[in-house]
Amino acid sequence: EVQLVESGGGLVQPGRSLRLSCAASGFTFDDYCMHWVRQAPGKGLEWVSSITWTGHNIVYADSVKGRFTISRDNAKKSLYLQMNSLRREDTALYYCVKDMDATGIAADGYFDYWGQGTLVTVSS
């Protein structure tokens, strides 16, 4: 059974940093692209960042570019999101998401498994 378990969320002041983690199990982690998707309270889904199976290709949403860093440790079957210079508008539930594809750019791709999310609240 595929499981994605996020951790690391919490209350943080604007301008500070936070690191999210996602522990994966039930599939061959290093075969797949992984993503972070967030959802602000009462709002829709916003894709945040993607990292290919090798970790060599990384993409960010414009809203987080230069502030967030995605990474992965295939040996530990873990995905990470380092979030710096946090803003109030980064407040959201952050989901760890598995792609059905290794690269994340297959035209017929989709997100086939989601974690339950970890809540990040940016407030003074």
Next chain:
Amino acid sequence: DVQMTQSPSSLSAFVGDRVTITCRASQSVNNYLNWYQQRPQKAPKLLIYATSNLQSGVPSRFSGSGSGTDFTLTINNVQPDDFATYYCQQSYISPRTFGQGTKLEMK
């Protein structure tokens, strides 16, 4: 990035009704359009991929159609479990962008 626009933003229906949700892309995404269902306080779940392919375990009352820029999700004989928010997502052009969601509520 490709912009995805869903309509309506919300709709209400009775159990047993047939409902249709539309999704429009700002440019052609061929037939690479996915649908997700998000029940309250739950993570999204893949329903349909590549316009019309049901994910394993999804009931056959769900169907998808369309191509190019215009797509629809249809739910026949709406069941109590179906009251949720639905999101479309294009996968043709990276990044895989989402629509803003359509909330289906019980009438």
